[in-house]
Amino acid sequence: MPSLLRNxxxxxxxxxxxxxxxxxxxxxxxxxxxPLRHELDVLRREMDELKRQQYAVGLLFDxxxxxxxxxxxxxxxxMLVGAIETVSxxxxxxxRNVVVAYRTLIAMEALAVGxxxxxxxxxxxxxxxxxxxxxxxxxxxxxxxxxxxxxxALVRMxxxxxxxxDLTIVDPLAGAQLxxxxxxxxxxxxxPVREDVVRANLALGGSRAGLDARxxxxxxxxxxxxxxxxxxxxxxxxxxxxxSEEGVRADLEWxxxxxxxxxxxxxxxxxxxxxxxxxxxxxxHLVGGTSRLRMLGRVATSAFLRAD
Numbered sequence: 001m002p003s004l005l006r007n008x009x010x011x012x013x014x015x016x017x018x019x020x021x022x023x024x025x026x027x028x029x030x031x032x033x034x035p036l037r038h039e040l041d042v043l044r045r046e047m048d049e050l051k052r053q054q055y056a057v058g059l060l061f062d063x064x065x066x067x068x069x070x071x072x073x074x075x076x077x078x079m080l081v082g083a084i085e086t087v088s089x090x091x092x093x094x095x096r097n098v099v100v101a102y103r104t105l106i107a108m109e110a111l112a113v114g115x116x117x118x119x120x121x122x123x124x125x126x127x128x129x130x131x132x133x134x135x136x137x138x139x140x141x142x143x144x145x146x147x148x149x150x151x152x153a154l155v156r157m158x159x160x161x162x163x164x165x166d167l168t169i170v171d172p173l174a175g176a177q178l179x180x181x182x183x184x185x186x187x188x189x190x191x192p193v194r195e196d197v198v199r200a201n202l203a204l205g206g207s208r209a210g211l212d213a214r215x216x217x218x219x220x221x222x223x224x225x226x227x228x229x230x231x232x233x234x235x236x237x238x239x240x241x242x243x244s245e246e247g248v249r250a251d252l253e254w255x256x257x258x259x260x261x262x263x264x265x266x267x268x269x270x271x272x273x274x275x276x277x278x279x280x281x282x283x284x285h286l287v288g289g290t291s292r293l294r295m296l297g298r299v300a301t302s303a304f305l306r307a308d
Contacts, residue, residue, distance in 0.1 A: 060106075065189045067117050068119055068120065070120050071120075077095075077098060080124060084125065087129060087133075087297035087298070088129060091132050093132060097132060097157075100160065101157060104157065114197055117177075118150075122268070122269075126268070127157045130158065131160065140168065143238065144171055144268075145171045148169065149204075151210070152207075159209075167212075168215075169214070170229060171193075171198075173198065230258050233258060235263050236263065237259055239265065246277075249284070252281065252291075259292065262307065267302065293307055
């Protein structure tokens with residue numbers, strides 16, 4: 001019976017089927033109805049237990065207080081693995097990294113102050129792919145952090161690959177997520193975007209790199225902000241700040257200056273219809289072949305590039 005209950009179509013028709021059999025039994029239309037009545041009672045108890053279990057799972061994985069639900073379909077994971085294999089040149093560890101990234105996402109959000117922005121596929125794609133591209137060093141710059149939880153998760157994934165991370169974050173940390181041209185509504189978690197929140201989530205990762213992270217408050221377009229964090233060459237740069245075409249172009253021009261040779265650049269929300277300026281900016285930036293950045297490909301809604 002439990003195997004029957006796991007079948008989605010069976011569950012969809014189970015209630016009317018049980019009701020129909022109940023009706024026949026009440027009418028006396030079934031001979032020797034006692035064993036069948038017992039089986040129906042067992043089935044009804046199993047359905048009630050299944051509902052309780054589904055409700056509990058929903059509390060852990062549904063969309064409440066996060067960017068969306070965290071219940072991927074098998075097809076989504078397979079597509080993600082395929083895209084990562086293409087971008088990384090056919091690595092055999094894509095599926096392993098996706099599974100580890102998914103477990104990390106669930107664990108971090110369960111304990112987090114706030115959330116990780118983005119779809120499950122996009123978050124897991126970024127977390128899984130960066131270590132597989134073998135960045136030249138563990139010096140990481142994240143432009144736009146929200147609650148700092150993605151940075152904390154990325155530090156863990158980089159550690160898993162044997163790379164010692166050194167994290168720098170640039171964000172206005174103005175109390176709410178800022179995007180030009182969009183309203184600043186309350187975050188679905190109710191959590192403010194502040195440095196103390198970011199620090200709490202970096203500590204959650206349990207890494208010295210997180211605890212010692214350098215946080216520069218301000219916009220990536222501010223000259224004083226750039227001057228403060230342009231003191232090193234970054235092996236990994238996550239660009240997830242201003243999503244306007246002008247803002248992304250400005251960030252990419254800066255990235256050209258501070259990326260280490262062979263450095264990995266991740267442009268978030270590339271190909272996301274909600275943010276057309278992101279793709280427009282990168283496509284225009286790469287025209288002419290004069291950029292240091294070389295497009296490796298796309299995983300979910302993130303573009304991956306390598307600096308020459």
